[in-house]
Amino acid sequence: MxxxxxxxxxxxxxxxxxxxxxxxxxxxxxxxxxxxxxxxxxxxxxxxxxxxxxxxxxxxxxxxxxxxxxxxxxxxxxxxxxxxxxxxxxYLENNSLARALFGAAEHQIKLDWPTRYKICVGIARGLAYLHEESRLKVVHRDIKATNVLLDKDLNPKISDFGLAKLDEEENTHISTRIAGTYGYMAPEYAMHGYLTDKADVYSFGIVALEILHGSNNTTLRQKGSEAFHLLDWAHVLKEENNLMELVDKRLGSNFNKEEALIMINVALLCTNVTSALRPAMSS
Known part of the structure; x- marks a missing residue:
């Protein structure tokens, strides 16, 4: 360095x-x-x-x-x-995933399905490395679309480790001052400051839904007289057996349905309210 x-x-x-x-x-x-x-x-x-x-x-x-x-x-x-x-x-040429997906119109990048899938898998690999493969074992604490940057070939790279706390081996969780972003924060962390790598898994699930849907988690979706955040909307559509409705309309029918379903189901597993039921990033 x-x-x-x-x-x-x-x-x-x-x-x-x-x-x-x-x-x-x-x-x-x-x-x-x-x-x-x-x-x-x-x-x-x-x-x-x-x-x-x-x-x-x-x-x-x-x-x-x-x-x-x-x-x-x-x-x-x-x-x-x-x-x-x-x-x-x-320096990463294509700025952030948030800007590419739901920034101002002139900054948005047309991300086709293979690219979205690649970005999702890349973020998962980066997190698996932080949590399990690096000798430090790091919990990022602030995984969100603005903290995922894109290089010239639209490969994702996780940025901003300023909030990352070292996940000491002997402490299975870190009780800490809350430092994260509303809308991406795992409930146990937002409410009790209870932090494990499963908080990043939750945030990853939210980002995966945003990549699939093409809009921000906190943007409200209207159904009848009710309004839903993206995660709640996903649960509503799952109940109605209509999960394909989640896929970004800008893709039209140009996406792989099997991969989309895998991505949605992974996102729902990752955002389980019970942290112990969320998968590890490597799986």
Whole structure:
């Protein structure tokens, strides 16, 4: 992992030019930059007013530099100078899955069925690595469509480990201050702060439904006089034996019905209210 100085990063981002700003993360603004060797990077600047502060910043650096997987965003290095704290990541051309699926019309990307299926499997592989295969055993805590980035070939990469807490072997769960995103949070975590890797499994289930349906979990769907979030809507359609109704209308009939059914059933298993009944990511 490289250590950069502020001068190098200012040079790379054209002095944090607003034209290079590509997003706003849990930490602060994110800028696109080009290093002197031509490498494109994403620079995540820790905002000085950010409550998350140094502790989490250093936690993130130490953790991500030890993690290496094709479906995790690669960390090139960091810059810690004076009150400047920055993370330098690989740059991913296609921004976030959320923007591709349900961002502003001009930012949306037409994702065909094979691509959606590939993205879903890739996220699952990245999480299986975090939970079971990496030597750290990490619970991400904030899996959502904005934290899944897409490279030039639309391969997914999980980003933003700022909230990830190390899942110590001896502690089977971590009782912690709640840090996640409403709509993606497992009920036991949202209500009691009870955190295991099964909380990520729940969030993955929500993201899988969003990929399939093409819209945000918290967008309400109307049926008669009632309105449903996406997960509740999936349960309604399951009761009515009409699960194919969940598939994004933009796909028309151009999708694999068997794979769609597998994806829906996996999502429903992953979002089981009882965490012990959710599968492991590797399965």
């Amino acid at each position: 490289s250590l950069f100085n502020v001068r190098q990063i200012k040079g790379a981002t054209n002095n944090f030019d607003i034209a290079n700003k590509i997003g706003e993360g849990g930490f602060g603004p994110v800028y696109k930059g080009r290093l002197s060797d031509g490498t494109l990077v994403a620079v995540k600047q820790l905002s000085s007013k950010s409550k998350q502060g140094n502790r989490e910043f250093l936690n993130e650096i130490g953790m991500i530099s030890a993690l290496n997987h094709p479906h995790l965003v690669k960390l090139y290095g960091c810059c810690v100078e004076g009150d400047q704290l920055m993370l330098i990541y690989e």
